[in-house]
Amino acid sequence: MSVASLGYANLDVADMPAWLRFAGDIFGLQAKPREDGAVDLKMDEYHHRFSLYPAATNRLRSIGWEVATPEGLLALVEKLKAAGHKVTEGSAELKAERRVRDLWRFHEPHLGLETELFYGPSACNIPLNPGRPITGYNTGKLGLGHIVFSAADPRAAVAFYIDMLGFRVSDYIIWEDKDATFLHCNARHHTLAIMNEFGPLKGGDLNHIMLEARDFNDVGYAYDLVRDAGYPIMLEMGKHSNDHMQSFYVHTPSGFAFEYGFGGRTIDDDWQVRTYDQPMLFGHRQPKSAGQELPA
Ligand SMILES: [Fe+2]
Known part of the structure; x- marks a missing residue:
């Protein structure tokens, strides 16, 4: 059993305006501001691929690995638990924030990475409205x-x-x-x-x-x-x-x-x-x- 792909990345950012200029002007990512002050960035049919959180210091808050199916996700969770890792189910609020069907999280000890495993991301039929004219991304x-x-x-x-x-x-x-x-x-x-x-x-x-x-x-x-x-x-x-x-x-x-x-x-x-x-x-x-x- 394997993860299927890199799904998303969540970043604490100290300079939100600079990030929005950079992401939109250079990479054409579409900014989708949220009510809580964070900004989601869309690059393809997924609701978003990045979430930027205003913060005092820059850091990679977490990343999300997509798993293709619910069975695959639970199999990975059980495997991690059997190896002694503490894996917990994401709250309903977190699943809604990430726009995924199910989500489990654990602390990956080798890179010290807060890691999320999910399946069933929200796909959106509205085409990307890029920050600058681009053909798009190979995702x-x-x-x-x-x-x-x-x-x-x-x-x-x-x-x-x-x-x-x-x-x-x-x-x-x-x-x-x-x-x-x-x-x-x-x-x-x-x-x-x-x-x-x-x-x-x-x-x-x-x-x-x-x-x-x-x-x-x-x-x-x-x-x-x-x-x-x-x-x-x-x-x-x-x-x-x-x-x-x-x-x-x-x-x-x-x-x-x-x-x-x-x-x-x-x-x-x-x-x-x-x-x-x-x-x-x-x-x-x-x-x-x-x-x-x-x-x-
Ligand atoms: Fe590279």
Whole structure:
């Protein structure tokens, strides 16, 4: 039994206006303000994929893994309980807030992540009304996108997601001082990646969330927009060695990055695990290299 996809992410944000500008102007996400001061962000047919909560400090409040069926959800809950994890049913209020049919929650101990498992999200037939003109996002059975964390003990964290939530290894990339394991739970090349601690990133820190456009032009227009508006770029446009995603990375107002990608390849039935020695085929340079003159 496996989770089906990354369903949603809930963020405490210290600067709501900055987040709404960023999400709407750059990524075209549709803001849906709630009466409690939080703002839901819609990106596809789901009621929302992100909820932003006004807060004193930025933090990832929780994430939601979608399970395809009610039977599958309860089977995962029982498996976690049998392994000694404290799993509790979400309140009726929380289920309504998340717009899901059923929801259970637990504290994932390796990344320290408040984790929700759900099925039956509210789908909406009203088309996306994007914050800027975009073609839209490649979601559906592939889920929201992918999410990448550092872990204090990456081996233990990877084992948890494989043994408890049913992920499978896609591949590994080991380069410089970094060691990353890429994991899939559907045809998306990876929905979760777990890295070692490096630079300022400690165990449990969120590195980035990837949103995949349906059209490369959506990414290209956004690349111009972030540079024109002066948003801090984490990695310039490039193409990844493992999932072939063509993307760039921009820091969100919370500090972690959004990767805006297109053209990621999918996992097929005869997938074979590889180990790569660099994350990019080309590009994905840190901005300090921007504008460097060609060698004479
Ligand atoms: Fe990524």
